[in-house]
Amino acid sequence: MTKISEHIDGRNLRSINTRKRLLAAGYDIFIEFGFQKATISQIIKKAKTGYGTAYIHFSGKDDLLIVLMDDVMNRFYEIAKMSFEPTSKQEAIDMITMQTRLFLENAIQEQAIMQVFMEAIRHSDKVQEKWIEIRESFVEQIAKDVAYAQKTGLARTDLDNYLVARNWFSLNESHLWDIVNQTNKHSISEITHNITALYTGGLYF
Known part of the structure; x- marks a missing residue:
């Protein structure tokens, strides 16, 4: 035996x-x-x-790349899953600012393989489907954080938490690809400050 x-x-x-x-x-x-x-x-x-x-x-290079994509994007997702239980608007702003900065800095560290992902998303249906799945996991996590802020009286309740989350991730995703393509004209600090101020200013009291 x-x-x-x-x-x-x-x-x-x-x-x-x-x-x-x-x-x-x-x-x-x-x-x-x-x-x-x-x-x-x-x-x-x-x-x-x-x-x-x-x-x-x-079964082929598409499947292999999808596994690599999962592995790399899990490092980004760990940032999204960071504990989010603010007790004030300023604490929420500080936490969101930190998450945003870490997310965008990670794009710099993973730039080479992220360029491959971007190309593959355009040319492979399988990879594109995987990216949609990954995007949705981020949106769902952000929606939970928004719902928590709404429940604790820190954020506006007239806004749909899922739609807010989708818009917030789309904004971060846009800057993510700009960084990967090296087309961003501003520093990570400038981008972080501006998009965080825009997001929190419209959501939090």
């Missing part, structure tokens, strides 16, 4: 390591060649694994 368990554990470990190699290779290949020019063959070769083994884990 022990030998069977050891055999299964060893096989699972090899499978996990193969998957990790494919993802690491994919990350490098995508950044070097971009989404459209990158091929699954290049990724498999760099990962030093067989085609049959590789296709057990991923």
Whole structure:
């Protein structure tokens, strides 16, 4: 029984390591060649694994990139999930300012792979669907924070928390892609101050 368990554990470990190699290779290949020019063959070769083994884990480069996208965007999502229980308008502003700054700074750190994501969203239906799913998860989290502020009497209750959240994320997303494309003409501090002031000024009492 022990030998069977050891055999299964060893096989699972090899499978996990193969998957990790494919993802690491994919990350490098995508950044070097971009989404459209990158091929699954290049990724498999760099990962030093067989085609049959590789296709057990991923059906193609789209699926592999989606896993990378999940991993990278989870780092952004951790910022959105930061505890949000302000007791005053100023505390809410300070917390939202910090979240916004961290979100945009993360775009700088992940700029290379985010450029690949942007290209893939334009050219792959699968990746585009995944981005819509990711966007919705952010909107839902923000909507919860807005609802909390409304419930505690800090924010206007005549506004729909989901619509407010969708508009707020869209504003951040717009600046996110500007940073990724290096088309932003203002510093992170300037962007953070202006969009946070606009958002909180219209929402909080």
